Amino acid sequence: MEWVAAIGLASGILTFVTFSHEVFKVAREVRERGSVANHAQLKMLTEQMRKTGVELSQLGPANNTSGGPHTAVSEHVTSLVAIAEDCQRYCDELETLLMELVVPSGPRGSRTQRAATIGKVAIKTLFKKGKIEDLESNIDKSRSAAMLPLQLLLRDGQLSIQVELSGLRFDSQSTYNALSAELSTLSSSIAQQGTQLNSVMAAGDTVQQMLGCHLAALDDIQSSLGLLLDSRAAPPPEIRILKQLFFSSMFSREDQVRDSHEGTFDWILGNPGGNDEDSDGKLAQSGRLLAWLSREHGIFHISGKAGAGKSTLMKTLVKHPRTMVELRKWSEGKRLVFARFFFWRTGGQMERSLAGLYRSLLFETLRECPELIQIVFPDAYSTFSAKSPGHCIEELFFSPERVAKALQNLVVLRPPEAYRFCFFIDGLDEYGEDADDDGGEDIAYDELASQLETWASNTGVKILVSSRPEFDHRFSESSRMRLHELTQGDIFKFTRGLLMKHRNFHHIQNYCKHICRHVVDRADGVFLWADIAARSLYASLTMHESVSTMIRKLDDLPRTMVQLYEKLLGRLSDSDWLRCCKVLLYAARHELTNEDFSALSVAWLDDWDHPGFPASLSETPRPYSRREVQDMLATAEARLQHLTQGLLEIGKGGRSCGAGNCSSIQRYHVQFFHRSVRDFVRKNPRMQEVSRRFPSLVNGEIFYRLRLAELWFAPTEHLVRRRKDQLTEERSHNTTPKGRELNDSIANQHMMVIGPGGSWSLAR
Known part of the structure; x- marks a missing residue:
């Protein structure tokens, strides 16, 4: 027993x-x-x-x-x-x-x-x-x-x-004995080399011969010690290669995309769930997608207007269990490899570039199938197997050219026969930088589409993509779904679901269907428009407005997103309009820095233009208490809602928290409600006039002042120590005159913050 x-x-x-x-x-x-x-x-x-x-x-x-x-x-x-x-x-x-x-x-x-x-x-x-x-x-x-x-x-x-x-002690003793044996062998080798040296000296050889023998002995000892230590400390080559491919914002965009509202997009995988007027079209498009998932290869394109819900739909498909069920039918017993990537132009460099796409697809593929690593990166694998991290420059094996070649080899040139690859790529129109000329963006889009077509030419590869209509002429019409033509029922469910949550819903219960139908008709398949309209109706319920007033407000909302944004912001007073422009312009400019826009910066909004900011708030640096941070976040959230009418919102986490070492000040950041808001800000003539009146918003001065304010008030227990040479290097990267001027002023103040384990000095 x-x-x-x-x-x-x-x-x-x-x-x-x-x-x-x-x-x-x-x-x-x-x-x-x-x-x-x-x-x-x-x-x-x-x-x-x-x-x-x-x-x-x-x-x-x-x-x-x-x-x-x-x-x-x-x-x-x-x-x-x-x-x-x-x-x-x-x-x-x-x-x-x-x-x-x-x-x-x-x-x-x-x-x-x-x-x-x-x-x-x-x-x-x-x-x-x-x-x-x-x-x-x-x-x-x-x-x-x-x-x-x-x-x-x-x-x-x-x-x-x-x-x-006792058995464990025996095993440990065995390991110790093995190590001792290796050291004994090494000791014997040293003794043997010493004997050889003595022989050389006794024979009266020249000093050059003695020196050569001595150096050879040292080389042998060094090699033996290196092999001994490397075998104990180095992580496996697979882990080292995956670490080189990974970047902290790899899943940021997917995490930021909102989950689908309950009951919406259920039809996409064969569950119509109602008698909507577009149910026949949904059923047909769902059948096409299911057939592609389970039997076909190549590219399937989900096209939709800005704000139609493409990213939400892609996230739904990634998470839905039936997606994998259908893909396994297509794989026909071969190893199914699934990877996804969400382009995000308002994110960091990796999130809007081919380099980020390549690394993300390779990371997910090789993490799932580590046996492919030595096939995809043979040079890195052989080198990492023989050398520890301290004996080679690992980054040299992962240049953009090598990473691109690795993915090309995997899916086009030498695809392994026992595997099937499926990639989901969202937001093709979010790829690349904002082009000032008319042709630059088209060229970039053509190159991206051509690259994907090359990958999908292999029968063992299929790719599901989503984009705005800019890519319609770049992919086959036979494998396309126009999402904005199929979302009427989803918009109805979303609007009704939001209104039903209001405590005053019983006042309009008998008219809810009529109100929601009106939203559907005016939204024209754009979920983003419906979202703003539904929130306006929700506010009307709070104010106990009549049904006729609610319908009239819906009719007053412009049909295009640009006009809708202008309408929302047109309600502000002149002073609030100016403050709104400042925060929107700064948010748009801030994206170019690849840094998070701290939510607490909005609480300091009225002090941005003060020449002594942030010292004008406190003569000496002092850390905010947790209660102060919470109060300021509440102020920032209320201020954003009022000034931008919800076009900017507060998110949690971000690039500053990628390593988990951000302070409570950095933990919450400001982000655009939708990419179309950022496009509106950059192209709106009135806002561009404000940017000319306040050049500090775009020349970097406000950016540096706010970064200094974050350090001025940051809780000391969250500060990260940096060496003085790192700070000097950072200063050399500040190319704007205002940036250099502020750095010099910081150096003159010799600001130092004491934290655990050492000091954080702002003096360069």
Whole structure:
């Protein structure tokens, strides 16, 4: 019998004994008082006793899969099994006895009849007093008898653990002995080299010969020590290669995309879920997508207007379990490799470039199939297998050209026969930089589409892509879905779901269908427009506005997104319009820095133009308390909602928190509600006029002042130490005059913040 199983059996015996005492206690109360409550409790205990007996029998020898008591290696284990068998017998007897003492639960009679029944049971209990006491005595003896075997079992368990520890010590000793043997060999080699040196000296060889022999000996020693240390410390080459491919914002865009609203996009994988007027079109398009997933290769294109919900749909497909079910049909028993990438032009360099696409697809592919690593990166794999991280420059093996070639080899030139590759790529129109000329963006889009077509020419590769209509002429019409033509029902469900959450929904309940239908008609398939309209309706409910007023407000909303943004911001006063322009322009400019726009910066908005900011808020640097940070975040959120009408919002995490070492000031950042808002800000003539009036918004001055303010008030326990040479290097990268001027002013102040483990100095 296994030691752990024996302990379980002993535990079952003690549980049974403890439980039986409760039974005897209630039985005595029945005998002495005969109350209905006691009988109800006794009935419950009878049911529990039956379950206890079943559990005890399952722990007994009949169910012992390790050989039973007759194969036990110790006498005390056999004794414990015998006690368990006695307890099983006592349990059966006690259950039979309890059944006789329980008042039957038949039809309810008069109180007199009920009392008579209870009286009979009490008399029966009195006559069975001797049997109950004998049974209780026997069970007590079983408990006493079980204690000694249990103690012996625990002793055996301790001995077993000691044996295992001894084995571990033996293994450790073996490892130590092996290491000692290697060191002994190395020592012998050193001694041998010393003997050779003595021989050379005794033979009267020249100094040059002696020096050459000495250097050769040192080389041998160095090689031996290097091999010895490398074998102990270096991570496997697979991990080192994956680390080189990974970048911190790899999944930032996907995480930022909102999940689909409940009930929306269910139709995409064959579940129409209603009788919408577009249900036939949904069913047809869903069938095309399912057929492509399960049988075809090549490219399938999801096209949609700006704000139609393409990214949300792609995220839904990535997470939906049926996606993988259909793809496995296509793989036909071969190894299915799935990877995805979400382009994001407002993100960092990696999130909007081919380099980020290549690294992301390779990372997910090789993480899932590490056996392909030495095929895709043969040079890096062989070098990393032979050398530790400190003996080679790992980054040289992952230049943009090598990474691109690796992915090309994987899916086009030398694709492994036993694999099928499926890639989901969202937001092709988010690829690249904002082009000032008319032709630059078209060229970039053509190159991207050509690259994807080349990959998908292999029958073992398929790619699902999404984009705005700019890519419609670049992919085949036969494998395209126009999303904005299919979202009427989803927009209806979304709008109705939001309004139903309002506490005043009952005022418009009878008109809800009409209101939602009106939103659908005016949205023209653009989820983003519907989102803004639905939030406007939600605000109308808060103000108890009539249905006719709500409909009139919907009619007043412009149909295009640009006009809608102008309408929303046109409600502001002149002073608030100026403050709104400042924060929107700074958000648009800030994206070029690849840094997060701290939410607390909005709380400082009215101090941005002060020549002494941030020292104007506090003459000396001081860390904000947690309460101060929370209050300022609340201020920033309310200010953003009022000034930008929801076009800017606060997100959590971000680039500054990629390594998990951001402060509470950096943890929350400002982001655009949608990319179309950023495009609107950059092209709006009135806002560009404001940027000319306040050049500090675009020349870097405000950026540096706000970065300094974050350090000025950052909690010291979250500051990251940096060496002075790193700070000097950062300063050399500041190319704007204002940046250099601010750096010089910081250097003159010699600001220093003391944190755990050292000091953080702003002096360059």
